[in-house]
Amino acid sequence: MDRRTFLRAASSLVVVGLAGAAPAQEPDVYRIGAILSMSGATPHYGTVMSRGALVAVDEINAAGGIDGRKLELVIEDHKSGSTQAAVAGMNRLINVVKTPAVLSSFSGPTVAIAPISKEKQVFVLNGGGVSLKMIGVSPYMFHNRSLATDLAAAAVRRAKDRGFKRIAQIAGRSEFGDSVIAASQEVAKKLGMEVVATEQFAADATNIDTQVAKLRAAKPDVVLNWPTTPQAGLVVKRVREIGMEQPIISMEWTNEDTKLAGVASSNGVEVATDYFAPAADNPMGQRFYDEYKKRYGEEPDFYAANYYEAVQVIATLIRRTKAKGGDFWTGARLTEALWEDPAFDSVYGGKMTFQKNGVALKRVAILKVDEGALKLERFLPAQAD
Amino acid sequence: MDYVYHVLVMVCLYAILAISFNVVIGLAGLFALSHAAFYAIGAYTTAILTTQYGVPVLPALVCGIVLTGVIGAIAALPALRIGGHYLVVVTLALQIIVIDVLRNAQGLTGGPDGISGIPRLTLFGQTLSTPGSFLVLAAAVAAFVYLITHMLAFSPFGRALRAMREDELAAQSIGKNVVALKLIAFAFSAASAAIAGSLLAHYITFVSPQSFSIDETILVLAMIILGGTGNLFGAAAGAAILVALPELLKLMALPVGTADLLRNAFYGLMLILILRFRPEGIFPERYRYRLPESAKRAAGVLEVDAWTRPVRGEVTLAGNDLHKNFGGIVAANGVDLELRSGIVTGLIGPNGAGKTTAFNLLTGFLTPTAGRVSMRGLPLADRRPHRIVRSSIARSFQDLRLFKRMTVLENVLTAFPDQLGDRLWNVFLRPFAVRAQDHANMARALEVLDFVGLRDRAEQSADNLSYAEEKLLVIARLLATDAEVLLLDEPLSGLDPTTLDQVLPIVRRLAEQGRTICLIEHNLDVIREVCDVTAYLDGGKVLAFGKPEELMRDPKLVERYIQ
Numbered sequence: 001m002d003r004r005t006f007l008r009a010a011s012s013l014v015v016v017g018l019a020g021a022a023p024a025q026e027p028d029v030y031r032i033g034a035i036l037s038m039s040g041a042t043p044h045y046g047t048v049m050s051r052g053a054l055v056a057v058d059e060i061n062a063a064g065g066i067d068g069r070k071l072e073l074v075i076e077d078h079k080s081g082s083t084q085a086a087v088a089g090m091n092r093l094i095n096v097v098k099t100p101a102v103l104s105s106f107s108g109p110t111v112a113i114a115p116i117s118k119e120k121q122v123f124v125l126n127g128g129g130v131s132l133k134m135i136g137v138s139p140y141m142f143h144n145r146s147l148a149t150d151l152a153a154a155a156v157r158r159a160k161d162r163g164f165k166r167i168a169q170i171a172g173r174s175e176f177g178d179s180v181i182a183a184s185q186e187v188a189k190k191l192g193m194e195v196v197a198t199e200q201f202a203a204d205a206t207n208i209d210t211q212v213a214k215l216r217a218a219k220p221d222v223v224l225n226w227p228t229t230p231q232a233g234l235v236v237k238r239v240r241e242i243g244m245e246q247p248i249i250s251m252e253w254t255n256e257d258t259k260l261a262g263v264a265s266s267n268g269v270e271v272a273t274d275y276f277a278p279a280a281d282n283p284m285g286q287r288f289y290d291e292y293k294k295r296y297g298e299e300p301d302f303y304a305a306n307y308y309e310a311v312q313v314i315a316t317l318i319r320r321t322k323a324k325g326g327d328f329w330t331g332a333r334l335t336e337a338l339w340e341d342p343a344f345d346s347v348y349g350g351k352m353t354f355q356k357n358g359v360a361l362k363r364v365a366i367l368k369v370d371e372g373a374l375k376l377e378r379f380l381p382a383q384a385d
Numbered sequence: 386m387d388y389v390y391h392v393l394v395m396v397c398l399y400a401i402l403a404i405s406f407n408v409v410i411g412l413a414g415l416f417a418l419s420h421a422a423f424y425a426i427g428a429y430t431t432a433i434l435t436t437q438y439g440v441p442v443l444p445a446l447v448c449g450i451v452l453t454g455v456i457g458a459i460a461a462l463p464a465l466r467i468g469g470h471y472l473v474v475v476t477l478a479l480q481i482i483v484i485d486v487l488r489n490a491q492g493l494t495g496g497p498d499g500i501s502g503i504p505r506l507t508l509f510g511q512t513l514s515t516p517g518s519f520l521v522l523a524a525a526v527a528a529f530v531y532l533i534t535h536m537l538a539f540s541p542f543g544r545a546l547r548a549m550r551e552d553e554l555a556a557q558s559i560g561k562n563v564v565a566l567k568l569i570a571f572a573f574s575a576a577s578a579a580i581a582g583s584l585l586a587h588y589i590t591f592v593s594p595q596s597f598s599i600d601e602t603i604l605v606l607a608m609i610i611l612g613g614t615g616n617l618f619g620a621a622a623g624a625a626i627l628v629a630l631p632e633l634l635k636l637m638a639l640p641v642g643t644a645d646l647l648r649n650a651f652y653g654l655m656l657i658l659i660l661r662f663r664p665e666g667i668f669p670e671r672y673r674y675r676l677p678e679s680a681k682r683a684a685g686v687l688e689v690d691a692w693t694r695p696v697r698g699e700v701t702l703a704g705n706d707l708h709k710n711f712g713g714i715v716a717a718n719g720v721d722l723e724l725r726s727g728i729v730t731g732l733i734g735p736n737g738a739g740k741t742t743a744f745n746l747l748t749g750f751l752t753p754t755a756g757r758v759s760m761r762g763l764p765l766a767d768r769r770p771h772r773i774v775r776s777s778i779a780r781s782f783q784d785l786r787l788f789k790r791m792t793v794l795e796n797v798l799t800a801f802p803d804q805l806g807d808r809l810w811n812v813f814l815r816p817f818a819v820r821a822q823d824h825a826n827m828a829r830a831l832e833v834l835d836f837v838g839l840r841d842r843a844e845q846s847a848d849n850l851s852y853a854e855e856k857l858l859v860i861a862r863l864l865a866t867d868a869e870v871l872l873l874d875e876p877l878s879g880l881d882p883t884t885l886d887q888v889l890p891i892v893r894r895l896a897e898q899g900r901t902i903c904l905i906e907h908n909l910d911v912i913r914e915v916c917d918v919t920a921y922l923d924g925g926k927v928l929a930f931g932k933p934e935e936l937m938r939d940p941k942l943v944e945r946y947i948q
Binding site: 038039040043046050054073075077080081082083084087088091092094095096107108111112114115119131132133137174175204 | 386387388389390391392395489491495496497498499501502514516585589590591592593595596600632635641644645646649
């Protein structure tokens, strides 16, 4: 190939690209975009998220769609977190697919598409990323995955339910740790509990003995353990080694933590987290669980559930805006409709409510570590405080 | 439209990355895998300065570029001592370290969450907030990077880089400072990658470690290999193809869920097919470029005799009591050798006698364990080979070490001393002077080639030459260094009698001009014909020195060597 043929071929490719951007049409199908991790290092997330969303799309279509018009899911790949790929996908969804509603995943890609969401008024619903950086970056961006601060609040509520009064908490010294501590203090105050010790350690610390000794000196009823893996395990290990026998509630727990803390020390640690499981009092969750398991032969995790739920939210919003008439299939109208009534049916059971910061408050699971395995203890209702 | 513009912006950014990476990989032949790290440092520097320190965008951009250039030069330090697989490992480590720092230096880099809210660029009062407006800037910058890299690649500096890539020792032997070449190539490449990184930061307004993983380095490497190593247009084309292809593949309707994995498989298949049929890339390196007509017209006959030194027989290069041990092996055991102007000295001796070691000691390729090397009485201790060439001492190699993937003319051209364009700032600041001198040098190179009888091969690649022609080119390259002392390691072995008849007079003529010649040779007929004096080396020292006929009559030598 010489240079000229190459340039000719390249320019014809551009023309093909331009032709893809055809003029707008009235939606005979409601195309919902999704920017997921379909390839790269962690395609598993994209697989379960897209499956969850597809179960919802098919369920809604089987029931007649939205007044006879069907939903369609258009998936773009952010290759396990590439911001460039996410921006390309977002632009393509807006220009070529012409959708005003997009499901996003992973914190980085979600932050990266936020300026476009804001500028083009595109409704974005994220059910995967947890970074605080996604908060307040676009008025059209929402999240139906619990934030760390909400999980912390749930852990405090769990402590209250178990009758504890004196709380000690420990966290890493980071933006994350600071925000979690602030959130739990606020809830504890509201619930009339006393925070007797708050300790923080450097993000990469391996020796936290000073902090743990101070926790012991404060004689708390319960220890709230905010760090993520593997320091969640480290805290449990040192707390038990120093002779404290108080219950511990964590926010994250993995096999690595159990390995670090030891099986015996880990027993009984509670974890306040996102977790999906069907329940008799939750018909929507049961319906989703059955269909998902029938189709894919495996149980859905909370990621799949969140994207099922997200499509349901968007369908509800379309119904609301359509009832009002006008140019209803826009991000601005969907957002407006969300704020008119921010409570939606949750696949976890009950209602979830979008807070002012755009994050939905929903049921949080309390799991218990038992011989290294996590067992569901119970779900905390979304709005106890 | 924004979608197409966005894809084109990414083409421009990746073109900058691929072009700059090609300087290190394609031109300098240094297989480094840390390009995405430089891309990241550029992006993060401007992100941190603008969001945390309120530095205006333009100074932040400049800081990012300069800082990355400096880090690039530091990263080149290992490349000075190691090559090949080791350089790959070391640069891979740098790449991983940088990403680890970005992930863990929470306070500065925001950790895995990255840095958001990076201000957009403003140009002529207009904020570049849309892909369309940003594309104008991205395209202009990509064109600028292409232009300056093109200037570098086709300058004497770029030629020296390629010579180093082809053979590092040979490049040193003709006076190229490979340390400086490597440092500058790395710094230039890193700084250009930082340009792309800074643009990305202000375009997406968000940076996170995810965007700069080793996958990015490999993607850019794939662009170069696909487009053509050493070819800048090829690198840009490779970038265009690898950015646009996945987007075009989205036009294929595929089952949801597996679509992106299938597209990736198809993408991989296409790359394999392209490289199967174009193994050197779509645009192979263009080193066989045409000679300018002006240079051809300007070329006259080499004025060999214009060089003549008046004094004959004075000592020029001398080695006194040179010792060299490699562990327990003694390669030189007190070599004493004095070379004189206008005299052809032959070095003979059995294999392993220390002849080539003597050459390496005299030319700085080996540092003597003990002893002294001097040129006209001035010590040459601790000088690196390229500095020794500047003291007017040049050597050839037994295994020729030609710059194979360069033209015959370029092989000679690279060897001229004191080229303006060997210094990169001259390439950019005095382009016309560099060009004028280079054209004059081309004419001279043609004259040199004419002198050894290779003029009609000038525009051909050096790997197309016959063995005899290669030997002639070695002599031509040595002549081009304009050195006074010429050390030739077996320049005549393996030549047929016709070629010998061609070469021997050249050697004699150089000596007659007053140059100092020393040659290693096994063919005693040749020694007899061309040498004025001969040194017999054995066991790492000079055992006998005298006229060739005298040595050959010595019964002891006849017994040990000649028989």
